[in-house]
Amino acid sequence: MKPNLSTLTKVSLIATILLLSSLTVFVANAQVPPALLDPLLIPKYVNQLTGPPPVYEPTVATDPSTGLLTHYYTVYMSEFYQQILPPGFPKTKVWGYGGMVKDPLTGTSLGYFQNSPGPTFEAVRGIPVQVKWVNNISSPHMFAVDPTLHWADPNNFGMPMPPFAPYPPGYPEAQHPVPLVTHLHGGEVQSYFDGTPNQWLTYNGIHGSDYYTREPTDPNATVYYYPNMQQPTTLWYHDHALGITRINVMSSLAGFYLLRDPYDQIAPLLPSGKYEMPLVI
């Protein structure tokens, strides 16, 4: 059996430039800059690496339209505070994903859990996944939105022309509401469920021109379908809204999606269980 590269990425690092949220303390959307933390005073190598992180717990049922056993999830995008700096330092404001999760080692249900990066999907090749993605972020963007770029523009504010307002943030009309849409990076999915940049939606039900949902749902949500027919591999999911993907991902809207194959010949040779640690750099 020829080893395939995608299987070997199981323990690979995803080299994603996630400037994790310690930055958000500095760049909060406020006219008065918050007090800066001196990075030299933050001790290094203090936080213990724990994990592997919780995995989403699916509802398992037969899909009436395909007749296939399917894993169903609901994932919420929310704003919350998380202890990212060492204990004793303030919590960091993040945006992240959350849902019902279980312990990846024991399978014990852990209830609702939200985190940055988000909980992990553990999908099985050949078993489709349906996710209801819910945008519950009602606050203004935590970073400055640049409306002089081609972007989602949920208020139809239009692209400003020179002379530009002072930047950042300059344009409060661009800061709220926040358009979001989730993309499964590397997933082989139909384009309607790919989370392309104009498929965004806001917490108050404004939809991008390409918005699509697999079935009727709440106005601040969309239902996507992932067939999981591709090679087993490490995927990740992240926000993808037009023109603001970079600041939405920097706010921490990202997480892992592990696609496993029960017939994989290589996986048993790789570190597993508590030794399989997904890392985002």
Ligand SMILES: [Cu+2]
């Ligand atoms: Cu991507």
